[in-house]
Amino acid sequence: MSKNYARVIHWFRRDLRLTDNTALHAASQAAGEVVPVYVVSSWKGLHAWTGPARQEFLAGCLDSLEKNIATAGGRLIFRRGGAVEELERLIRETGAEAIFYNKDPDPFGQKVEADLEARGRALGVEVRGFKDVVLHERDEVLTGAAKPYRVFTPYRRNWESLPKPPVLPAVTHLVSTVDHLPSEPCPSSATWGLPASGCILPEAGERAARQRMKQALSHVIPHYAETRNTPLGSTTSRLSPDLRMGTLSVRELYHRVVALMAETDHAAIRKSCQTYVSELAWREFYMQLLWHFPEVLEHEFDAQWRGLPWNYDDEALQRWKDGLTGFPIVDAGMRELRETGQMHNRVRMITAMFLTKDLRIDWRLGEQYFMQSLIDGEIASNNGGWQWSAGTGADAAPYFRIQNPWSQTKSYDPKGDYIRRWVPELKNAPTAMLLEPPASGSLFKPNREYPEPMVNHAGERERTLEFFKRHRAAR
Template identity: 45%
Template structure:
């Protein structure tokens, strides 16, 4: 019996796994599961101790889930283009199946692997799995990719309405067993197999920066069920209203699971549509539609990256690569550590360091502040986020940063600049979020929670807080920085119009 190798990547689950199911069906049930720590990613510019730890935790759970089906998980480290052909030859496999990824590096690597395996006479197939609709499925009437979200979303929803949701999902995973004699050994490759210990974070020269959520498919599905249910108090019912309130638990917190494919986007979509279409689901209609919009944004940024890979190095609107950023290192450090003197900004940056996650409204606020108040290159912020975020995704992170900086596709206009004080007052009116992550401000009255530097000395005494000692003065004055930012962008726009 010749097995098929399933190469796990960003699909660390058994349920609704397109390539895994196809491998089982093609091989009559003989599947060998493989994960490879790709050195180019492990040591790349977006390397992250937190995400590596999260990856290891979920691989351990995946290994246990596979073991219940009699499937060993082979774990290797190296270049997949070298490791996989070696493994295919060593065990006499038919070939390799995997689910597609869309970063420029992944596209190049996978194309090289597919060519190598096929030229050697082996099967090599890749599948759509990480998105609802791929880069070629949602196009304009002229057959071009969209660069504006709203018409893209309109077309995305139209295509969805034309298809059965069931047709988007893969069949239920069929039981199968890989015969033990097919498992490779350490003499064949520098690997561990199902019964051996998983690599540790320390072996990668990394340390855990923050506590991790519960790992594995069961945890992801529990999280989904808690968010999307028929109960009137389910978070999705109020999602449209509460998703912008960082002090409220109004979001799903599923993004770290989605990032590694511990749950599929189809599972999220199916759950949301089932609630929307349920006779008792009318209470959640606005929440479901808003949540679907976030899934569409995710697909949108993936197709932007695929069609315009240069965005990972520079502005989508390339004229903005000429922006003369100030890039003050001291200001950047204050932003990184949450010591800017603007409470909503500082709370968000400390949440990032404590949890490896940040509320989406807070992400927009801190990105606007870095680029348009501190006048620091958005790529500095992009890199910082990718280092810390459990859900750090090259496409979504890049798209979000370029939106905030006004340099990207469908970007926030350059002249729209968030006021960090009014943003805090609007979306965290009682300072719940600020007090949670800035305990030094816990006794500050609501009136001053977003601008504690305006308190009189008697107010500071009552709050047991001294500005400049216990919490910093604002490192910049927003009104003045806003004018400087407008001038910075105007210079580039003028040069562009004169070119």
């Protein structure tokens, strides 16, 4: 096959894999030689949107990528600093004729892309961005009036009806003749000046991600419709960190789930596969919202709720973060997050609603803490989840739908197994005490170490309804 370029740079970002990687595959087809590079961000210390667990997981993914690239005959170059400056330097060092990359769905990444394209034009180097992180991007799924969707269900119907891009072969052979190029060492969390997270993290990298996908396809996704709301155990696929880092391609995951659906006669398995695919559509729904309405990072999506007088009680916020609210299901979720960098979706909703509806603390503070803590921390889905929980988002749960943490426990953790797993003080507490608020006047003390509920849910529910109604009336 004839090659259009002698040398192309592939700029790795959130696509840390060799299999079914759109830009990398295109670069390997178009160029005699591909120079793979990852530019490590240069911030140090505390970061409002990132924390040690995700950086540790990222570092593990990069370490694995570096080895996979070496096995394919290439060499991953690490640079540290601003992406545009470092890529420009690499162009000069290598004489590459083009830079290929997969596009980022968030506004920060897009800004860098725009700057890089401008720089490329000035240098006479081609800069090509590819769709890879999503099955359908920004303007592919629009209403009949060519407007972005604000509500999920019609978006999903349209999204599902569109043909999906096929899976691409893995890049197994890379040529490298620029072995002299300087490279930083593969980063660790210390590179960003972060302490060790202390979290028990899943194995990082493409091979581990593919194993998780296979496990999910055989053991989880066939039963997903029944199990997905149960917070303990292998009830969901746990693939979000892999989708976040791009150690797994969403195309391949989608096509494998659709194939599983096609090859079964079991209605329950088909339903589970359909439910799973619709979760992948949620991910893209939130990404298209952020594409079209980047202001959601600042404001409530639903304009009527902008300016709500949220609470900024530091002590209450800290009790929520520490898992010491006295609401066992909330505390279990917050401790799972702190110990693993992960949290089940049902419990994310419960903990987020507790912060915004029981404590009326500004959802942006919870959004930030989740971004700092989650290894799958993803700006669009996180913002969407928080705005949904606060009742301020697109397709929002109306403000008056306020989940009761006790009833949620009865529905989704009726035996208290999840709570006991993450809150050791409650290990021997009778189940009934985990499912009901303490009777008026009595003390809720399964043992002395565990606090009483910090608020009365029923009372806070009424105050929250008033809070929203008053704001609306004053407009």
